[in-house]
Amino acid sequence: MTTPISFILNGDELFHEVKDHWTLLHLLREEMGLIGTKEGCGNGECGACTVIVDGLAVNACLYLAVDLDGKRLETIEGLAGSDGTLHPIQQSFVDEGGIQCGFCSPGMIMSSKALLDQNPTAGHEDIKHALAGNICRCTGYVQILESVEAARDRLSEQAGGRNE
DSSP, X not given: OEEEEEEEETTEEEEEEEETTOBHHHIIIIISOOTTSOOSSSSSSSOTTEEEETTEEEETTTSBGGXXXXXXXXXXXXXXXXXXXXXXXXXXXXXXXXXSSSSSHHHHHHHHHHHHHXXXXXXXXXXXXXXXXXXXTTOOHHHXXXXXXXXXXXXXXXXXXXXX
């Protein structure tokens, strides 16, 4: 059985027919060709498939596609600017060495974005807590935490510049 859904994907309104058993991960990767969201464990343990739905970081491998109806979805593909300029969080991961093999990076970046969108002044412990559901196979956690802290500072500077 299929269900028609409509949702906002990275700022664009979309309509899609989804099978009732599809996960959001299946919809993104297999049906829409958006392969930035990775499948690691397939059961919500690793965070590689993290996307943002209505402002919350969710595991796309556990989220049913039909539940996306009427919601706003952000994926890693939507972060960079149309000119290819990296989002400040992405740039910080590059600058601080938070990207190693790169497999966990989309999930780490999306979890970080969800946190910093909700708490722009997140401290070290807040960041550790927000990333607790994301596993890095390369054990690069120090650089990942430093990347998020640098992104927080960069975003804060940008916000301050707009307010002056």
